Amino acid sequence: MFNEEFQLDAPIRWGMVGGGRGSEIGYSHRAAAQRDRLFTFVAAALDLDAERGRDFGTKLGLVPERCYPDYKTLFAEEAKREDGIQAVSIATPNSTHYEIAKAALEAGLHVICEKPATIHVEDALELKALAEKQNKMLAVMYGYTGFQMVHQAREMVRRGDIGAVRVIQMSFAHGFHNTEIEKNSPGAKWRMNPEVSGPSFIIGDCGTHPFYMAGMITGLKVKSLMCSRQSFIESRAPLEDNAHVVFQFEGGAVGTLWASAINSGSMHQQKVRIVGEKASLEWWDEYPNQLRYEVQGEPVRILERGMGYLHNDDPGVSANRQGGGHAEGFFESWANLYHRYALAIDAYNRDDKAFLESHWYPDIDGGIDGVKMVNACVKSADNGAVWVDYD
Numbered sequence: 491m492f493n494e495e496f497q498l499d500a501p502i503r504w505g506m507v508g509g510g511r512g513s514e515i516g517y518s519h520r521a522a523a524q525r526d527r528l529f530t531f532v533a534a535a536l537d538l539d540a541e542r543g544r545d546f547g548t549k550l551g552l553v554p555e556r557c558y559p560d561y562k563t564l565f566a567e568e569a570k571r572e573d574g575i576q577a578v579s580i581a582t583p584n585s586t587h588y589e590i591a592k593a594a595l596e597a598g599l600h601v602i603c604e605k606p607a608t609i610h611v612e613d614a615l616e617l618k619a620l621a622e623k624q625n626k627m628l629a630v631m632y633g634y635t636g637f638q639m640v641h642q643a644r645e646m647v648r649r650g651d652i653g654a655v656r657v658i659q660m661s662f663a664h665g666f667h668n669t670e671i672e673k674n675s676p677g678a679k680w681r682m683n684p685e686v687s688g689p690s691f692i693i694g695d696c697g698t699h700p701f702y703m704a705g706m707i708t709g710l711k712v713k714s715l716m717c718s719r720q721s722f723i724e725s726r727a728p729l730e731d732n733a734h735v736v737f738q739f740e741g742g743a744v745g746t747l748w749a750s751a752i753n754s755g756s757m758h759q760q761k762v763r764i765v766g767e768k769a770s771l772e773w774w775d776e777y778p779n780q781l782r783y784e785v786q787g788e789p790v791r792i793l794e795r796g797m798g799y800l801h802n803d804d805p806g807v808s809a810n811r812q813g814g815g816h817a818e819g820f821f822e823s824w825a826n827l828y829h830r831y832a833l834a835i836d837a838y839n840r841d842d843k844a845f846l847e848s849h850w851y852p853d854i855d856g857g858i859d860g861v862k863m864v865n866a867c868v869k870s871a872d873n874g875a876v877w878v879d880y881d
């Protein structure tokens with residue numbers, strides 16, 4: 491079972507940039523960070539609208555003087571306090587991640603940044619180098635990778651349960667933008683603006699999730715890719731609302747990714763299917779407590795979270811907050827990740843390199859990989875769906 495005993499000397503003083511009132515993802519960060527009492531929410535610059543941010547912050551329990559009008563003031567003022575923030579989460583639109591994460595690292599903070607980490611690959615590489623120089627954690631919020639059955643899939647691949655990986659099928663194809671909803675939704679509007687979203691909409695917004703997850707499960711690196719992308723809602727061009735990507739991985743495996751916002755009727759369709767030489771695994775985020783295990787020539791097995799037959803010596807697999815049969819979900823996955831971030835931050839503070847080497851969490855390397863994938867897809871698609879080298 492998940493260990494809820496307090497494992498730090500003191501909770502980490504934590505702040506947020508973005509995630510203001512009505513934002514899509516702000517609550518998820520706050521709920522996950524505070525779930526296990528490892529982070530205490532003490533300061534923020536929550537909103538582009540400073541007054542609204544202050545009002546919201548105080549209603550979340552912050553004292554008014556620690557609800558700052560912008561991230562620069564947040565970092566500068568908190569640095570003057572003995573009890574200033576030690577870590578910050580960045581939940582703002584994509585184009586702002588780089589400058590905010592850079593300023594946070596320069597201010598000596600540990601950082602949890604939303605995906606896609608940056609717009610440009612060079613910026614993500616620069617952030618990685620800066621985090622190393624400052625000896626600070628730089629995590630990227632691939633929030634679906636805290637699920638136990640995703641870790642079970644990774645362990646099964648590692649232990650050879652399915653044999654060498656041959657094919658990876660990835661999708662994140664929902665239907666929520668099958669009409670021009672951005673006309674009435676600020677959160678959708680910036681996603682269709684290349685200045686804010688970056689050179690891609692749905693590949694960056696959703697495709698990066700299963701792409702990161704598949705890499706985490708299999709450990710495989712992309713060699714080359716080919717992408718076709720479309721804007722079925724024409725006003726979204728040049729950004730795509732639908733894309734298909736074909737991958738060649740180092741070592742001979744191949745794969746596909748379908749990223750879509752116009753898959754009418756679909757809720758998420760976030761699936762990762764790993765085909766090995768002996769068996770296949772399939773995980774679907776709408777049924778996150780189950781993992782399909784299909785051995786050639788045998789009946790399909792549905793593995794269930796919380797059961798003794800899983801690879802429970804892996805802490806990611808056994809991180810059950812409740813026994814099997816009870817549904818765990820999105821918030822548990824996020825809380826599991828924030829738990830891992832807290833332990834990583836503590837290890838950074840103690841300079842415990844041995845712990846950090848053995849401790850997994852979605853870090854900036856996964857962030858860099860996602861930005862690389864997005865940019866390679868755009869290059870391929872905009873040159874007529876040609877093969878492009880990944881590196």
Ligand code: NAI
Pocket residue numbers: 507508509510511512513514515516535536537538539560561581582583584586604605606631632633634676677680695
């Ligand atoms: P949103 O548009 O719903 O909310 C953005 C919030 O940030 C608003 O409160 C806005 O006022 C604030 N903001 C914008 N610029 C700011 C700045 N410079 N300083 C302070 N506050 C600022 O956006 P949403 O959907 O919450 O997305 C935010 C980020 O989270 C995006 O990068 C997105 O890709 C990512 N995201 C990640 C998800 C995941 O599963 N990991 C799910 C949804 C979004």
